Amino acid sequence: MQKDVVTVPSRALRQYAQDVFEKIGLSPQEAETEADVLVWANLRGVDSHGVRAIPRYVKMAQDGHYRTDAQIHTIYETPALLIIDGDHAFGPVITVKAMHQVIEKARHVGIAWAFLRNITHQGAIGYYALIAARNDMAGLAWVCSPPNTAPYGAVARGVHNSPVAIAVPGYEHPPLLLDMATSVAAYGKLNVAMDQGKAIPDTWALDKNGQPTSDPHSAAMLAPSGGYKGSGLALMFETLSSLVVGVPLLAPNLLGLENAAPLGTQNGVLAAIDIGALTDIERYKKDVDQLVHAIKDLPKADGFDEIFVPGEPEDRCSEARLRDGIPVPVSVARELVEVAQELAVTLPGALREVAR
Secondary structure (H helix, E strand, O other): OOEEEEEOHHHHHHHHHHHHHHOOOOHHHHHHHHHHHHHHHOOOOOOOHHHHHHHHHHHHHHOOOOOOOOOOOEOOOOOOOEEEEEOEHHHHHHHHHHHHHHHHHHHOOOOOEEEEEEEEEOOHHHHHHHHHHOEEEEEEEEEEOOOOEOOOOOOOEEOOOEEEEEEEEOOOOOOOEEOOOEEEEOHHHHHHHHHHHHOOOOEEOOOOOOOEEOOHHHHHEEEOOOOOHHHHHHHHHHHHOOOOOOOOOHHHHHOOOOOOOOOOOOOEEEEEOOOOHHHOOHHHHHHHHHHHHHHHHOOOOOOOOOOOOOOOHHHHHHHHHHHOOEEEEHHHHHHHHHHHHHOOOOOOOHHHHHHH
16 A cells, blocks of 8 residues: 555445535435445546545535535426526535436436536536436536636636536447546646645646646646637536526626625536437447447557547446545545544544544
């Protein structure tokens, strides 16, 4: 074991997370959902969206920004549409339920959408698109928050690095899952670099003067992926989520308006497409496998031993971490210990070593 890393079995880490969320007021089922979303990210190597978020979530709940007693309610509903106000409930609690609702609607009408407003951090957005793929549907999800990314040509925050995920089922191959931010790297990856005491590529972020920086501590804003392409997508995601549900997140923040959304607010969109309503589902899944094989058999560029399809590196990481445990940086482990001590939650064995 590396000195700067503590390895924790995924089951133990999930139980710890669930205990924490129950302690701060979530129901057992809600706490289980919240814990599963975070540990799922860790298993897939997306540590930026894993259990390192627990101390922040706890603080946001204690300060009233994330509500454990939220009055979640449906504003509008048709056979193919849901608009839900989350009242600043924990994001995964609302989003998992909403995705199951749109999947059920899609079984009847072919495609269904959910627009979520006034929610909080949802974790890794791919989790929700994958729910649809595991139900033989195509899943789509994206999310918007206040600005943290410089639009192409700007040296100030103007858009959010709105993550988007698309998932489709395979036959023998696991579901394809594209889960990406519209910035070069998610903000959480900067935090992971800080946890590890490492520099970041100077293409990831800009400092307060709008200059590229390799120091994650100096990063004041993210850089858009693909220049105008990433920032353009981010801007359009705002128009198709926040604006259509009447909770704009970018302009009020940029203009300092009184109606700027409270700290931690997000808006999101989910969709499920019943592939079986369009074509034979078994043939579709076999066609996905064939496409995967065709891509992976292409000639490889210099320096590449294999061509990966979306979600494949994360699937392999998950297999390894389920077997070997999840590596948690000691700096993060210490924060998890502090949360456990504050809330009187039992620590996994590996984390107890850090507490000594």
